[in-house]
Amino acid sequence: GAVVSQHPSWVICKSGTSVKIECRSLDFQATTMFWYRQFPKQSLMLMATSNEGSKATYEQGVEKDKFLINHASLTLSTLTVTSAHPEDSSFYICSASPGAGDTIYFGEGSWLTVV
Amino acid sequence: DQQVKQNSPSLSVQEGRISILNCDYTNSMFDYFLWYKKYPAEGPTFLISISSIKDKNEDGRFTVFLNKSAKHLSLHIVPSQPGDSAVYFCAASAGGTSYGKLTFGQGTILTVHP
DSSP, rough: OOOOEEESSEEEEOOOOOOOEEEEEEEOSSSEEEEEEETTSSSSEEEEETTTSSOOOOOOOOOOEEEEEEEETTEEEEEEEESGGGGGGGEEEEHHHHHSTTTEOOOOEEEEEEE | OOOOEESEEEEEEEESSHHHEEEOOTTTTTTEEEEEOOOTTTTOOOEEEETTTEEEEEEEEEEEEEEETTTTEEEEEESSSGGGGGEEEEEEEEEEGGTTTTTTOOOOOEEEEO
């Protein structure tokens, strides 16, 4: 069964609104989780590192004010896409690992469509 | 700057034969490598990994080979099955505090014909 779970799997929102995606580690605690984005026919690109109890660190070119990350507990990280635009439509995926050297698990992914 | 490259966008193999997927990397800090299988609109599924202290890791039908001097790794699937048809991504991670932060290749579409 899944050890990292995302919700929702699919979401459609209107331009200008915000949408929240949750990522949960089910069988372990994760002080660090990672958020990726995949555009159609492209690879997965790391967006940010979510750190429990502290600020997320963002990759170059990713707007921190647009993609708000909150890692309030050891099993939950959330990604909020604020003021969504159609170009934000993408597949968002999170990952987590029980610890250094352990398998890195991915969530099922969340399809965001902004209309 | 593509630090992890999969130069073959696609590979077609007959059922029962060997599938060999290749991956090259440029960053010498990478010390942990993984292969994932992915279907459209789903998250990647972990297949097999290898640490830089090894040159081979085997798990059932899947074997990963690492050539550090050439900065090259490959995934062998033997025997290939139609259910193996998917997109395969190789990924790399540096150690220490960067563990878990993956850089992915572009992916290779594997098609296994019955």
